[in-house]
Amino acid sequence: MTDIITVRGYVATEVRLTLAQSGLPITGFRICSTERRFDRETGAWVDGHTNWYYVSMFRQLATNAGASIKKGDRVIVSGRLKVRPWINADGRTGMSVEIDADTAGHDLMWGTANFRRTSADR
Amino acid sequence: MTDIITVRGYVATEVRLTLAQSGLPITGFRICSTERRFDRETGAWVDGHTNWYYVSMFRQLATNAGASIKKGDRVIVSGRLKVRPWINADGRTGMSVEIDADTAGHDLMWGTANFRRTSADR
Amino acid sequence: MTDIITVRGYVATEVRLTLAQSGLPITGFRICSTERRFDRETGAWVDGHTNWYYVSMFRQLATNAGASIKKGDRVIVSGRLKVRPWINADGRTGMSVEIDADTAGHDLMWGTANFRRTSADR
Amino acid sequence: MTDIITVRGYVATEVRLTLAQSGLPITGFRICSTERRFDRETGAWVDGHTNWYYVSMFRQLATNAGASIKKGDRVIVSGRLKVRPWINADGRTGMSVEIDADTAGHDLMWGTANFRRTSADR
Numbered sequence: 001m002t003d004i005i006t007v008r009g010y011v012a013t014e015v016r017l018t019l020a021q022s023g024l025p026i027t028g029f030r031i032c033s034t035e036r037r038f039d040r041e042t043g044a045w046v047d048g049h050t051n052w053y054y055v056s057m058f059r060q061l062a063t064n065a066g067a068s069i070k071k072g073d074r075v076i077v078s079g080r081l082k083v084r085p086w087i088n089a090d091g092r093t094g095m096s097v098e099i100d101a102d103t104a105g106h107d108l109m110w111g112t113a114n115f116r117r118t119s120a121d122r
Numbered sequence: 123m124t125d126i127i128t129v130r131g132y133v134a135t136e137v138r139l140t141l142a143q144s145g146l147p148i149t150g151f152r153i154c155s156t157e158r159r160f161d162r163e164t165g166a167w168v169d170g171h172t173n174w175y176y177v178s179m180f181r182q183l184a185t186n187a188g189a190s191i192k193k194g195d196r197v198i199v200s201g202r203l204k205v206r207p208w209i210n211a212d213g214r215t216g217m218s219v220e221i222d223a224d225t226a227g228h229d230l231m232w233g234t235a236n237f238r239r240t241s242a243d244r
Numbered sequence: 245m246t247d248i249i250t251v252r253g254y255v256a257t258e259v260r261l262t263l264a265q266s267g268l269p270i271t272g273f274r275i276c277s278t279e280r281r282f283d284r285e286t287g288a289w290v291d292g293h294t295n296w297y298y299v300s301m302f303r304q305l306a307t308n309a310g311a312s313i314k315k316g317d318r319v320i321v322s323g324r325l326k327v328r329p330w331i332n333a334d335g336r337t338g339m340s341v342e343i344d345a346d347t348a349g350h351d352l353m354w355g356t357a358n359f360r361r362t363s364a365d366r
Numbered sequence: 367m368t369d370i371i372t373v374r375g376y377v378a379t380e381v382r383l384t385l386a387q388s389g390l391p392i393t394g395f396r397i398c399s400t401e402r403r404f405d406r407e408t409g410a411w412v413d414g415h416t417n418w419y420y421v422s423m424f425r426q427l428a429t430n431a432g433a434s435i436k437k438g439d440r441v442i443v444s445g446r447l448k449v450r451p452w453i454n455a456d457g458r459t460g461m462s463v464e465i466d467a468d469t470a471g472h473d474l475m476w477g478t479a480n481f482r483r484t485s486a487d488r
Contacts, residue, residue, distance in 0.1 A: 002322075002346075002375075003399055003417055004248060005447065006128040006200050008225055008368040010243070033369055035446070038282060051369055051449045064230040073237050076198055076227045078128050078246075080401070081371065081447070083417045083463050095461035097449050102246075103130055105198045105227025108186040111239040115195050115228040121132070124253075124444075124468075125277055125295055126370060127325065130246040155247055157324070160404060173247055173327045200368075202279070203249065203325070205295045205341050217339035219327050224368075250372040250444050252469055254487070308474040317481050320442055320471045322372050347374055349442045349471025352430040355483040359439050359472040365376070 005099065006078040007053060008107050009033040017066025027062035030054055031075065053077075054098045064118060065104055074110035077101050127221065128200040129175060130229050131155040139188025149184035152176050153197065175199075176220045186240060187226055196232035199223050249343065250322040251297060252351050253277040261310025271306035274298050275319065297321075298342045308362060309348055318354035321345050371465060372444040373419060374473050375399040383432025393428035396420050397441065419443075420464045430484060431470055440476035443467050 009031030017027045035048030055077050057065050069075060079101035087093045106113045131153030139149045157170030177199050179187050191197060201223035209215045228235045253275030261271045279292030299321050301309050313319060323345035331337045350357045375397030383393045401414030421443050423431050435441060445467035453459045472479045 002373050003371065003401065005371045006368065008200075035369065038284070040282070040287065043284065049448055049450075051447060053449075061231045064232075064234050068230055068234045068237070070237075072239075074239070076200060076225055078130075078198060078200075081417060082415050083419075084415075094459075095463070097461070097463060103198055103229050103231050105230050106235055106237040107225050108190055108227055109183045109225050110186075110241045111237050112186045112190045113228055113235040113237045115190070115192070115233050115235045117194075117196070117233040119232045124251050125249065125279065127249045128246065157247065160406070162404070162409065165406065171326050171328075173325060175327075203295060204293055205297075206293075216337075217341070219339070219341060252444075305475045308476075308478045312474055312478045312481070314481075316483075318483070320444060320469055322374075322442060322444075347442055347473050347475050349474050350479055350481040351469050352434055352471055353427045353469050354430075354485045355481050356430045356434045357472055357479040357481045359434070359436075359477050359479045361438075361440070361477040363476050 003081045004079070005081045006076065007031065007033045007051070007099065008074070008076050008109075009053065011069060011071055011073045011075055012052075014071050015066060015069045017062060025059060025062040025066070027057040027066045028054060029069070029071075031077065052097070054096055055101055055104070056098055057101045057104065060119065061101060061103065069104070069106070074107040075104055076107050077104045079103070125203045126201070127203045128198065129153065129155045129173070129221065130196070130198050130231075131175065133191060133193055133195045133197055134174075136193050137188060137191045139184060147181060147184040147188070149179040149188045150176060151191070151193075153199065174219070176218055177223055177226070178220055179223045179226065182241065183223060183225065191226070191228070196229040197226055198229050199226045201225070247325045248323070249325045250320065251275065251277045251295070251343065252318070252320050253297065255313060255315055255317045255319055256296075258315050259310060259313045261306060269303060269306040269310070271301040271310040272298060273313070273315075275321065296341070298340055299345055299348070300342055301345045301348065304363065305345060305347065313348070313350070318351040319348055320351050321348045323347070369447050370445070371447045372442065373397065373399045373417070373465065374440070374442050375419065377435060377437055377439045377441055378418075380437050381432060381435045383428060391425060391428040391432070393423040393432040394420060395435070395437075397443065418463070420462055421467055421470070422464055423467045423470065426485065427467060427469065435470070435472070440473040441470055442473050443470045445469070
């Protein structure tokens with residue numbers, strides 16, 4: 001399965017849960033992920049390149065993440081990468097780098113979490 | 123980076139946090155992950171093959187996961203796969219399939235979580 | 245998409261292309277993948293743990309890989325991990341760790357390759 | 367290990383091997399990867415979103431890939447994703463989405479390959 005990525009990142013924006021006109025729950029926020037690499041010369045781990053992503057969630061994941069994830073949290077996100085060129089009304093162009101999340105959770109390297117199941121096992 | 127895997131699974135055993143003699147925190151538990159695939163004939167999603175893994179965690183991740191993850195939870199785990207043959211005292215042999223976890227979190231597809239940071243940002 | 249893994253490995257067995265009774269082409273072989281990690285004490289890269297996998301391929305990939313991959317080659321394989329317990333006629337049990345390959349190719353870190361397209365673009 | 371991605375794609379540009387002033391071999395080219403998804407309404411697989419990436423290679427991988435990969439080939443690439451904003455001399459800005467390749471090979475789903483080892487096993 002191609003273009004699937006797992007990212008550990010810092011939630012850099014407010015997390016907004018909205019409902020599409022169809023009633024579909026949608027949650028979106030931005031995360032950044034900074035590479036850590038071992039510097040052989042100094043013998044220490046140092047920060048490398050930082051990637052920024054927009055994370056999109058739908059349905060049950062959107063609802064639960066909207067109630068759970070907050071700006072400043074550390075998260076794991078796994079899903080399909082989507083690179084999209086865009087153009088706005090005044091002609092400016094750009095590129096958005098999104099992860100269409102299959103799943104997400106808090107990164108327990110950075111804290112503890114109380115989990116409450118909202119869906120029963122299939 | 124090779125042999126890295128991200129798995130979404132069900133925590134099938136108690137989660138045990140222990141301290142090695144050196145003082146190193148270690149947490150371990152078993153998860154299972156069941157493939158979901160679309161059956162074109164029936165037009166429905168059905169369960170496929172189930173994989174079982176032993177998840178190993180160390181240091182800060184072990185401490186936080188030991189305080190957060192419980193039997194029956196749904197989790198995401200990402201780390202290096204280690205397939206190990208074993209032999210025990212009475213000569214029986216087998217194979218263990220472990221994930222040496224880089225990170226883990228609750229799977230927000232299945233519930234909500236309250237996260238409390240224990241480590242400040244670097 | 246869960247349980248997907250990409251592995252770089254050494255082809256340790258002959259590569260056998262067979263046809264199932266249905267006519268389905270099937271190719272299988274074993275690979276091993278050895279972790280490389282930086283030893284901070286010696287300042288050198290050293291070999292770590294070795295994983296062994298059985299790689300299964302079907303259809304077009306099986307046909308092309310059967311004509312291309314040989315024992316001793318270095319390859320990249322990407323696909324779904326399947327951990328299967330087995331029992332044979334005399335009661336012995338064991339575990340097989342398979343990759344049901346979505347794709348594979350020669351690892352160009354280790355050599356050069358002449359590629360000949362057999363399928364046109366869709 | 368975070369931000370690692372495996373992509374199967376079509377080589378859309380010429381593949382250029384150059385030498386940096388330091389003598390470091392560098393190869394770069396662009397690939398596109400189109401999602402294939404099953405359309406339940408029509409019962410057929412259809413093309414979804416297309417991602418474009420710039421692939422960067424260095425050292426031995428650059429040398430071998432430069433001698434092996436050609437425009438129009440189908441390849442697998444695995445490595446670290448790097449999203450970089452850029453600004454050029456006349457003030458225009460943009461974003462590049464790169465894969466800093468750990469490895470790459472021809473995608474044997476689409477053709478056959480003759481492989482010739484250039485490096486011995488360690």
